Amino acid sequence: AQSVSQHNHHVILSEAASLELGCNYSYGGTVNLFWYVQYPGQHLQLLLKYFSGDPLVKGIKGFEAEFIKSKFSFNLRKPSVQWSDTAEYFCAVMPYNNNDMRFGAGTRLTVKP
Amino acid sequence: DTGVSQNPRHKITKRGQNVTFRCDPISEHNRLYWYRQTLGQGPEFLTYFQNEAQLEKSRLLSDRFSAERPKGSFSTLEIQRTEQGDSAMYLCASSSGLAGGSSYNEQFFGPGTRLTVL
Numbered sequence: 001a002q003s004v005s006q007h008n009h010h011v012i013l014s015e016a017a018s019l020e021l022g023c024n025y026s027y028g029g030t031v032n033l034f035w036y037v038q039y040p041g042q043h044l045q046l047l048l049k050y051f052s053g054d055p056l057v058k059g060i061k062g063f064e065a066e067f068i069k070s071k072f073s074f075n076l077r078k079p080s081v082q083w084s085d086t087a088e089y090f091c092a093v094m095p096y097n098n099n100d101m102r103f104g105a106g107t108r109l110t111v112k113p
Numbered sequence: 114d115t116g117v118s119q120n121p122r123h124k125i126t127k128r129g130q131n132v133t134f135r136c137d138p139i140s141e142h143n144r145l146y147w148y149r150q151t152l153g154q155g156p157e158f159l160t161y162f163q164n165e166a167q168l169e170k171s172r173l174l175s176d177r178f179s180a181e182r183p184k185g186s187f188s189t190l191e192i193q194r195t196e197q198g199d200s201a202m203y204l205c206a207s208s209s210g211l212a213g214g215s216s217y218n219e220q221f222f223g224p225g226t227r228l229t230v231l
Contacts, residue, residue, distance in 0.1 A: 043225075099144070103157070104155050106154070
């Protein structure tokens with residue numbers, strides 16, 4: 001079965017700093033990859049997704065992620081964070097042939113104004 | 114509001130009691146998912162429906178758990194003989210998609226039902 005590892009449990013940054021959140025997965029087959037975000041008091045919502053094609057995926061609010069197949073990684077990046085990016089971020093993996101989506105444990109991002 | 118709704122939002126019960134949660138997906142979505150989330154963890158997949166058919170179940174879904182989606186619209190998740198280890202947030206999500214294969218479309222999550230078993 002697939003598994004997802006998120007390297008950082010809690011990241012603290014100042015506004016305008018650059019962000020990179022690590023995500024590695026273990027699964028031998030073709031996968032669909034996702035980053036979800038949960039702002040305080042709100043539902044999980046999709047930031048971006050990768051299914052095929054260009055491995056550099058752009059999402060909402062200036063976020064992007066790069067799929068590196070050889071490293072089984074799908075790291076999330078943002079060049080300049082804002083206070084409003086304070087949230088919990090979840091990486092998720094879904095094998096191509098089923099709907100069993102596995103989430104990482106999440107990374108809590110705190111952005112200091 | 115046309116998002117995914119879940120009821121109740123909070124449920125406190127005593128060990129051994131049965132509880133039932135309801136999820137109303139986005140109306141045009143034919144796929145519905147249940148997840149469980151405990152503190153400090155990401156959501157864990159429990160089960161998935163395509164219309165009224167329950168197509169996948171996680172090994173996490175013990176015999177005490179049962180889910181239904183009788184008319185392909187709302188779904189219920191019942192936990193019988195609750196245990197303290199069942200305390201968690203239960204999330205529902207829905208998506209549209211082609212029959213069979215992975216969904217290429219986004220899963221929209223509801224607010225969850227927080228279960229506390231005393």
